[in-house]
Amino acid sequence: MRISRFLLATLKENPADAEVISHQLMLRAGMIRRLAAGLYTWLPLGLRVLRKVENIVRDEMNKSGAQEILMPAVQPAELWQQSGRWDQYGPELLRFKDRHDREFCYGPTHEEIITNLIRNEIRSYKQLPVNLYQIQTKFRDEIRPRFGIMRGREFLMKDSYSFHLEQSSLDETYELMYETYTKIFNRLGLKFRAVLADNGNIGGSRSHEFHVLAESGEDAIAYSTTGDYAANVEVAGDVKVGDPSPDGKSVLDIARGIEVGHIFQLGDKYAKAMGASVLDEAGKSTTLIMGCYGIGVSRLVAATIEQNHDKNGIIWPEAIAPFSVALLPMNMHKSQRLRDAAEDLYNKLQAAGIDVLFDDRKERPGVMFANAELMGIPHRIVIGDRGLDKSEVEYKGRLDEKSQNIPIDKIIEFIVG
Template sequence: MRTSNLLLATLRDAPADAEIASHRLMLRAGMVRQLAAGIYTWLPLGLRVLRKVETIVRAEMDRAGAQEVLMPGVQPAELWQESGRWDKYGPELLRLQDRHQRHFCLGPTHEEIITDLVRREVRSYRQLPVNFYQIQNKFRDEIRPRFGIMRAREFLMKDAYSFHLNQESLQETYDLMYRTYSRIFDRIGLDYCAVLADTGNIGGSRSHEFHVLADSGEDRIVLTGKGGYAANIELTPAPAAGARPAATAVMAKVATAGKHTIDEVCGLLNTTPDKCLKTLIVVGKDGSPVALVLRGDHELNRVKAESLPSVRTPLAFAGAEVVRTSLGCSVGSLGPRGLNIPLYVDNAAAGVADFVCGANEEGFHLTGVNWGRDLAEPQVTDLRNICADEAAPDGKPARIARGIEVGHIFQLGTKYSEAMKAHCLDEAGRAVTLIMGCYGIGVSRVVAAAIEQNHDERGIIWPASIAPFQVALVPINMHKSERLRAAVESLYQELTAAGIEVLVDDRRERPGVMFADMELLGIPHRLVFSERGLDAGTLEYRTRRDTEDRAVPVAEALSFLRAQLISV
């Protein structure tokens, strides 16, 4: 490819609203352009990368015996009503009507469609197990699309669905997919890990997420080292508290006017957050408030809270108004003592003696409060996120890292097959409900995640596996030298014939501009042509990560590059 024939839409400045590195760089490098909130056009350069990821994913899925299909993006409401998700999915499901006022949605995922297909086409156990996959755009009307391609509303996903006669068969395919995903992310060359995960909206039992480790990740994962515990923090149990110390203080009410935050109250009362309890009011199943009590230095875990029977899903905090009218004071003065609403207390909060908490009276807190003496022994549960260095379930200290979820595999069980009556006959001729697994990879997100993990101040540094081009040829002042033009052209033909993807910068630009653009694009290898070099019979070579040039004899350029392409 020649830059004269490529939409090289590089920008010196990124739009002001691009927050994270991958978003800025994808815009600056001319990979994508935003059309609407969370909706992007892929430009030629970006599409090359996206296709690279897709190709690797497809090859490994095929290798694992999965069969590719392509399902519709627009899906009839009937199937979603049949599975029960038409009502449960919520506003993330973009619904629309056709000219006959029939209801449809844009597919955020395809369990219903594949289950419908399989119940029609698969009749016998002899056809099982099967695993169908597709690589297709999905649409999820996210509350808040952000970070560019990372959390877009329309995005490219590989989704696969497997069907089985029994749990053992599902487990086999699940394990195979686990290995396949590992191969995929190994091949792409990302620093990733697989962790135990919550099943969320899709449903099912066992599941693993694959995370690319990066500080900009929206998820937090708990790790205890190689081969140890690895899970999303959402479902990592926090360790139980030790025995509660004996009460020593006398309960007292103190004026704390104007002090609402844990830190403010600690400052005033000369204590620390771990001696304070905070009381969060969330919306209950029936709409009435429910109190959750945590230690002042701990964080509420959303998934754990949502698993409480009397808490409404999705978790929502009660509004300030509701709190004031139903509980008689503002949120900064709440405490568990004397609250006559359902009260759930975190393990750690239940283990504190002589604690500080709000008095449920505007401008007052209580000190020296003790469970079982000043208020009833609490109903104890695990409500919080585990903290760094606390004991993980395997007993080792937890390390907490940030991750970008790029893959997720689930054992769905019979959630969809039962609701949609997907059966087939077993060896004895009995109708058996199929058992399902499902396996997703955010293909477009992988592109963004790769950039998050591989960039510097000058631009993107692509892993070779997904770079849009392997080699950039940069001629200096080519318009002045026919000899130089001929040398570039000759090597370009030679490399192309050898199957190497080359981008020749044939623009009549100054060297600085070409260097800067090629580095922004993140092309792994660069060869610079100059009159000076040709006089010496050499080209200058450097990789995207180098800062020094190496002289390479023109005649050896091809063999040299071949060797480099293998080693890098």
């Protein structure tokens, strides 16, 4: 992509209303723009990252055997009334009426809708288990939306729902989703912990949250320094650093975390209320049991920034960087030789399947460098007349302290390898 044809919307200063670093950097790097409280437009740079996160989530969900569907965002009130949540959910549920005076809500989650689908489509135990997921926009009318994408009112979420006849089958899928989430967050290059959690207003029994570790996290996590135990402090109770770990391994430490995923065993809470049942092997009608598994896709973008940044800007993990390479020619418009060499390298990088942002502007080197660092592009290639005399380019990784000179005919191999 040539910057001259790209909506580059970087800002020099931190916006006054941006409290956390991810909000500041997403605005400064030109990833998002505020429309209203808790509502944001994703600009091209931000959407490239969001789609890469979404694709990793989708890929691992598909590998797990889950099947993708897409349910309506607008949901009829009667389904929520059947589950009992229409009166329980509270003001976060955005309710409205259509022209025929029928009540609807804008879905914050989809337990009722998926249960309605399953009760109409699944008739026999032979069709179970089934795990269906979607990646879709949700809306929760937060009383105080803040921290930009981190706690907005509208957000992109992956939510999946599994249905089973027996607890052992639900346990198996629950463990599979636990493993799948672990693979997703590892592919995203994140430091995270899975912690025992409270089910909140969704209900059910067994529950784990997945937290990206970051100082700005809203949740406190108590974890064993050497064992696998980890729990939200709300669940762990009155604990402090140095207390013995409940798993008998070492002692507890406490860190801050940003919740990005949550898996639940819901039991028959929704199936029983809404009459979702199938015929078992003996031909007896049996109420289904259910699991629910969510990932905040848009929140993951902000959480990644909270964990990966420095004074110069964002430091994207390679897998979700908007561009892999920033190609920066020095004073290209003053040298035909340099222009030709930059265009040739740009074409070769693209042919090699590398996402490259080509800074073809008439801009000062300092501005080019600052933009590339602010946007968090992992690899920077500087091409200038002096380097061309030696058939070299200057390379610098986003986290490298110093640059190095690399033969121009070896730079693609260097980046890919």
